[in-house]
Amino acid sequence: MAAALMDRPVVVVGAGIGGLTAALALARRGAAVTVLERAAELSEVGAGIQLSANSVRVLEALGLSDAMDQCSLRNRAVHLRDASGASVLRMDLLAHRPQARFLLIHRARLIAVLAQAATAAGVRILTGQDVTAPPDAPLVIGADGLKSRIRAALNGQEVPFFTGQTAWRALIAEDAAAQPEAQVFMGRDRHLVSYPLAVGLRNIVAVQERRDWQDEGWSHPDDPANLQAAFAGFGGPVPGWLSAVRQVNVWGLFRHQVAARWHDNRCAILGDAAHPTLPFLAQGAGMAVEDAWVLAACLDADGDQAAALARYQAARQPRVTRIVEAANANARNYHLGGLKRVVGHGVLRLAGRVAPSFMPGRFDWLYDHDPVAQHP
Ligand SMILES: Cc1cc2nc3c(=O)[nH]c(=O)nc-3n(C[C@H](O)[C@H](O)[C@H](O)COP(=O)(O)OP(=O)(O)OC[C@H]3O[C@@H](n4cnc5c(N)ncnc54)[C@H](O)[C@@H]3O)c2cc1C
Structure with missing residues (x-):
């Protein structure tokens, strides 16, 4: 392992999944890392995540x-x-790639694991720090999410556009025997994704195309009756799950451009700060984790900070752009109606029977990628 990061001070803005992974990856390579988090304490929304x-x-x-x-x-x-x-x-992910690990986890548990490991590696995490401009430090990592101030400092203010899609998220109790798999129920103009978590809970995310405008945050409460009404025609386990929902949050889905500029000589951005994505490929946090590793590896390999940051953007931008575009396409594919749906679902059923590896294999470029091997 190279050692250009040894004892170098780094400030990370944001203690989300991307910021904490970056802090840990940098500290493991010897950097002296401080994380500044706006929230009064490290916490996460009550939701699951697929990794x-x-x-x-x-x-x-x-x-x-x-x-x-x-x-x-x-x-x-x-x-x-x-x-x-x-x-x-x-x-079947197990049959297609027996060695590859796909995980279902509660976000709060992932944050706790990352924060504990980062602290043990010497990272200082300071909460209650609302950063309004890039801090005065020789190296600043902006991991401050969707409405990143560090992105704005590098690129100017971005104006995302509303996709006309509204999303709900909810957790319900789940018994331990549930199949550990992600299920996607696809209807006209709407779909619902659900999977169990290890802590006796089931995660539900439901998306409906709706013209009325919704804010982009994650934490606006809604009446469970609205979610139940939107998915009233759905069958299988869905009615039972939705009748168990006691608390639900709703928000609008927005399309964002991948940032043009990820760094200057002193600051760099990662995760949602650089490339927010629609949730239809479950890769937002995954991309943040990949970014964090590659950024630390680039900085460690080259004492010339500007050159290292340029190499980081060049390594990451094409891949995340491809992922964001694939997530956009999934939004369309899940919501087919009429003849397109009959044909589309028919093709998928046939593919599953005659070539079971064909569909999972379409995403080999995404899941087989090994950032660790590529950037040791
Ligand atoms: C419904 C839904 C489902 C999803 N499911 C998945 C999934 O299954 N798999 C997956 O990989 N991804 C998923 N994602 C995407 C994923 O949640 C995000 O992409 C990921 O959380 C981004 O991580 P981040 O660290 O970049 O940003 P964030 O998680 O947003 O963290 C940013 C942190 O910065 C802090 N902060 C913000 N501003 C400031 C400031 N000015 N000063 C100091 N601190 C600040 C915030 O408080 C926060 O702690 C999903 C997203 C949605 C909406």
Whole structure:
């Protein structure tokens, strides 16, 4: 391992998944890291998250395998079903890639694992710090999420556009015997994703195309009756799940450009600060984790900070742009109606029968990617 980071002071803005992973990766390479977090304490929204093999490889390289095993489930499959509940295609992740690890985890547990490891590695995490402009430090990492001030300092203010899609998220109780797989129920103009978590909970995310405008935050409460009404025609386990929802949050989905400028000579951005994505490929946090590893590796390999930051952007921008575009395309594919839906689902069913590896194999470029091997 190179050593250009040894004893170098670094300030990370934001203690989300990306910021904490970066802090840990930098500290493991010898940097003296301080994290500034706006919230009064480290906390996370009550929601689950899927981590695919590409990002799990980074967490394993950071020494978190045992801690992750204790609080996550291994995701075996992504099961596409139509609105009635009938199976369209079950993509068996275990059969396709037996060695690759896909995990289902509560966000708060992931944050706790990362924060504990970062603190043990010497990272100072300061809460209650609302950073309004890049701090005065020789190296600043902006991991301050969707409305990043560090991105704005590098690129100017961005104006995202409303996609006309509204999302709900909810957690319900789940019994321990639930299949550890992600299920996607696809209806006209709407879909619902659900999977169990290791802590006796089931995560539900539901998306409906709706013209009325919704704010972009994550934490606006809604009446569970609105979610139940929007998915009233759905079958299979969906009605039972939705009748168990007691608390739900709603927000609007916005499309953002991948930032043009990820760094100057002193500051760099990662994760949602650089490339917010729609949630239809479950890769936002995964990309933040990959960014964090690659950024630390680039900085460690080259004492010329400006050159290292340029190499980081060049390594990451094409991949995240491809992922963001693939997530945009999934939004369309999930919400087919009429003839397109009959044909589309028919093709998927056929593909699942005659070539079971075809569909999971379409995402090999995403899940087989190994940031650790590429940037040791
Ligand atoms: C419904 C939904 C489902 C999703 N599911 C998945 C999934 O299954 N898998 C997946 O990989 N991704 C998923 N994502 C995406 C993922 O949640 C995000 O991409 C990820 O959280 C981004 O991490 P981040 O660290 O870049 O930003 P954030 O998690 O937003 O963290 C930013 C941090 O910076 C802090 N901060 C902000 N401003 C300031 C400031 N001015 N000063 C100091 N601190 C500040 C915030 O408080 C926060 O702690 C999902 C997203 C949604 C909406």
